[in-house]
Amino acid sequence: MRFIPLLLVAALCATHSHAQEDLLGLLGEEESGPEYTNAAFKTTRVINGHSLENTAAGVLDFRIGHRFGPVNGGGREAYGLDGATVRLGFDYGVNDRLMVGIGRSGYQKTIDGFVKYKLVRQCDAGCKAPITLAVVAASSMTTLASDQVPWYNPSRTDYFSHRLSYAWTVIVGRKFNETLSLQLNPGVVHRNLVAAADSPNDVFHVSGAGRVKLTKRLTFNAEYFNVLPDGLDEGFKQSLSVGFDIETGGHVFQLHFSNSAGMFDRAFITESTGDWGKTFSNPSDGAGVHFGFNISRVFTLHEPKRPKG
Amino acid sequence: MNLLKTFALSLALAPLTLAAQERYMTRTGHVDFHSSTPIEDIHADNDKVTSVWDATSGAIEFSLLIKAFTFEKALMQEHFNENYMESNKFPKATFKGTLKGVAADQLAKGGSYQVTVEGTINIHGVDQPIKTTGTITVDGKGGIRAESKFQVKPEDHGIKIPGAVRKNIAETMDLNVRMDYTKMP
Numbered sequence: 001m002r003f004i005p006l007l008l009v010a011a012l013c014a015t016h017s018h019a020q021e022d023l024l025g026l027l028g029e030e031e032s033g034p035e036y037t038n039a040a041f042k043t044t045r046v047i048n049g050h051s052l053e054n055t056a057a058g059v060l061d062f063r064i065g066h067r068f069g070p071v072n073g074g075g076r077e078a079y080g081l082d083g084a085t086v087r088l089g090f091d092y093g094v095n096d097r098l099m100v101g102i103g104r105s106g107y108q109k110t111i112d113g114f115v116k117y118k119l120v121r122q123c124d125a126g127c128k129a130p131i132t133l134a135v136v137a138a139s140s141m142t143t144l145a146s147d148q149v150p151w152y153n154p155s156r157t158d159y160f161s162h163r164l165s166y167a168w169t170v171i172v173g174r175k176f177n178e179t180l181s182l183q184l185n186p187g188v189v190h191r192n193l194v195a196a197a198d199s200p201n202d203v204f205h206v207s208g209a210g211r212v213k214l215t216k217r218l219t220f221n222a223e224y225f226n227v228l229p230d231g232l233d234e235g236f237k238q239s240l241s242v243g244f245d246i247e248t249g250g251h252v253f254q255l256h257f258s259n260s261a262g263m264f265d266r267a268f269i270t271e272s273t274g275d276w277g278k279t280f281s282n283p284s285d286g287a288g289v290h291f292g293f294n295i296s297r298v299f300t301l302h303e304p305k306r307p308k309g
Numbered sequence: 310m311n312l313l314k315t316f317a318l319s320l321a322l323a324p325l326t327l328a329a330q331e332r333y334m335t336r337t338g339h340v341d342f343h344s345s346t347p348i349e350d351i352h353a354d355n356d357k358v359t360s361v362w363d364a365t366s367g368a369i370e371f372s373l374l375i376k377a378f379t380f381e382k383a384l385m386q387e388h389f390n391e392n393y394m395e396s397n398k399f400p401k402a403t404f405k406g407t408l409k410g411v412a413a414d415q416l417a418k419g420g421s422y423q424v425t426v427e428g429t430i431n432i433h434g435v436d437q438p439i440k441t442t443g444t445i446t447v448d449g450k451g452g453i454r455a456e457s458k459f460q461v462k463p464e465d466h467g468i469k470i471p472g473a474v475r476k477n478i479a480e481t482m483d484l485n486v487r488m489d490y491t492k493m494p
Contacts, residue, residue, distance in 0.1 A: 023361035023370045026493070027334060035376065039391050056383030093383075124397075178397060216392045217471070249474050250384060300382045 034126035040175035043252045043296045044091060044099070044116075046209040046223045047241040048260055048268040052132045052173035052183050054118055055093035055101075058302030063089040063103070064295045067261045070274060070287035077283075080291055087263040092301075097121075105263055108150070112264035114138035122174060136169040136187075140264045151195050162193035167265035182210040189269050195233060203231040203270050211245070219245040221256070225269050232270065239272040254294040261290055331365040331413045333453055333490035340373060340486050342461075344479040351385060351478065353378040360488050362455070364413040369426065371404040371486075393468050399434045408455075411445050419449030426457060435466040443486070453490040460484065 041051035044061065055061045065087040069080035077083070089103030097118040104111050120133040142149060146158040166189070173183025189203045209223035225239040232238070243256020259274030260267070278288040338358030344351040358373040375396035380386040390396040406428015415422065427440045443457030460481045463470060470478050 023332075023363060023368055024359060024372050026332070026361060027336070027359060039387055056387075059383055247388075249388075249477060298382075298384050300384075303381045304379065304383065 035124045037122040037124050037132070037175050040122070040132070040173065040181040041211055041221075042219055042245040042247050043254065043294075045254070045294060045296075046183075046211065046221050047243050047254065047256050047258060047294075048239065048263055049185060049207065049209060049223050049225065049265075050114075050116060050134075050136050050169060050171060051209065051211075052118075052134055052171050052181075054097070054099045054116060054134070055091045055298070056304075057093045057095045058300060058304060059093045060299045060301050061091040061093075061101075062297045062299065063087075063091060065089070065263045065292065066294075067258065067263065067290045067292035069290065070283070071257070071291055072278060072281055072288040073283050085261050085263075103264065105267070107262045107264075107267050109143045110140050110264060110267070111143060112138060112140040131172055131174045134171040136167075136171065138167045138169075138265050140165050140167075140266055151193055164192045165266040166190040167269070169265070179213045180210070182208070184208050187265075187269075189266050191266060191270070199233050200231060204228045205231065205269055207269075217247045221245055221254070227269065235273065236270060237272045237275055239268045240276055250298055252294075252296040254296070256292055256294075257289045258292055259287075259289050331416075332361060332363050332493040334361045334493050335359070335488050335490050338371070338373075338486070338488040340371075340484065342378075342482045342484045344482050346477060346479050349477045351380070353380045353386070353389065355379070358486075358488070360490070361493070362408060362488075362490060364411070364416055367407045367409055369404075369406060369408045369428070373402055374400060375402060376400065393463070393470070394433055399432075402430070402432045404428055404430045404439070406439075408443075408445075416445075416447055416453060419447050421446045424455075430461070432461065432466040433468050437461075437465050451492065455486070455488040455490065457486045458484065459486075 041053045044051055044053050044055055067085050069077055069083035071079045073080050085106045087103050087105040089101055091099055091101035093099045099116045100114070102111070102113045114136055116134060116136040118132060118134045120129050120131065122132045123129045142163040146152070149163070151162065167187060169185050169187035171183055171185045173181065175181040185208065186206045191201050191203070194201055205225050205227045207223070207225040209221070211219045211221045213219045221244070222242045227238060237259055239258065239260040241256050241258035241260065243254055246253045246255065259276055260272040261274070262268045262271055274287045274289050276289055278286050281288060336359050337356060338360050339354065339356050340358050341352065341354040355373050355378045357377045358371060360369070360371045362369040375394045376390055378386070378389065380389065406426055408424050408426050410424030411422040422445045424443050424445050425440065426443055429436050430439045439459065441457055441459035443455060446454045460483055462481050464480070
């Protein structure tokens with residue numbers, strides 16, 4: 001009968017633990033569905049090039065891009081502010097993986113369009129992907145008058161196809177932590193017609209971009225497009241841009257310096273004329289960098305399916 | 310001696326059986342909040358709230374994932390998580406407290422009971438004491454619904470709202486809680 005006192009002790013213990021119980025602990029760990037990493041970049045473009053982010057499903061993103069003249073134009077040119085090239089564009093998120101967009105640039109009066117698809121999405125919980133993998137297919141069409149296109153030659157028939165170019169990009173990126181996101185975005189630009197016989201139609205580049213989050217609403221961004229040797233025509237430079245994203249409620253303002261004036265793939269990857277080395281040079285020595293900005297304003301066209309409460 | 314043995318045994322088991330019979334839980338509870346200003350109305354819903362209520366002791370607990378709140382605008386949801394709730398750092402909001410006003414044996418029959426709930430709410434990693442009233446409705450078929458409305462100030466939980474959007478976001482959020490409990494086996 002020695003165990004009777006033991007039972008009594010057990011009875012007391014049971015009552016005691018009952019009072020202190022962690023009720024939610026009784027349910028055990030919850031199964032949660034896949035939770036994808038979000039906000040690796042503030043918007044769908046790092047500066048000129050695509051970031052690994054998509055426009056959210058059902059959201060229309062109206063984007064206004066400005067690139068001013070070279071800053072080293074001096075005070076008379078208001079440091080470039082007098083001359084601007086503009087791109088107006090609309091992007092739309094078809095679903096969580098697919099987005100499409102069109103735009104019209106003043107640069108060579110070009111219309112461009114693209115499709116971007118996320119094949120793999122980086123995951124915080126519930127799945128294992130350590131990176132995001134996206135592909136972008138873009139094309140552009142120059143609508144300049146026949147005698148104004150850069151390749152104008154009276155002895156050549158001006159076929160419509162001459163005005164087209166294509167660009168394919170693969171984006172592999174990761175949000176390492178709240179502060180740092182990096183991506184590699186190699187790709188190829190195909191030009192249907194090039195200015196000189198020895199210029200390649202296909203221009204390959206191995207490029208990268210990143211951002212550092214400085215405060216909740218401010219990030220520092222940089223991107224570099226590194227065209228492989230012999231890809232660039234005489235007089236054109238590799239594209240390097242640095243800038244800041246400033247986020248307010250429904251807008252993202254991107255302010256930056258870039259040696260590219262164009263805002264679609266062919267233009268900034270293969271036709272950048274500015275030279276970072278001439279940032280402070282006399283304007284007669286050539287163009288330096290351009291100041292520019294992008295404004296992104298989103299409109300929710302279709303609300304996501306959500307519980308009604 | 311046999312009698313004593315039985316007595317001790319039943320005493321040991323009693324709290325277990327009692328408690329097991331009067332606990333209620335849900336994993337699909339509903340919490341929504343609303344911020345209303347002349348400029349903008351913001352509303353978000355969460356239908357994956359977990360709660361356990363021990364009707365015998367009155368102890369009640371809630372837990373929800375901040376990321377499970379859905380908004381009408383994707384960007385609002387991103388900003389809510391990124392800029393205000395910092396949901397990577399503070400993934401959950403919890404409540405722990407006691408519910409008074411209804412006895413376990415009343416739950417067997419249908420009816421509506423006014424109750425008070427008091428305890429500690431943790432949002433954005435910051436504890437605040439809270440006291441509110443609610444209703445428990447029993448439909449007589451075993452369905453038990455708990456409802457409550459109360460207010461929370463983001464400022465009290467260390468959530469900073471910058472001047473630029475001060476006019477878009479209310480100083481106090483109106484919260485609605487609705488739990489449909491089922492008896493725990």
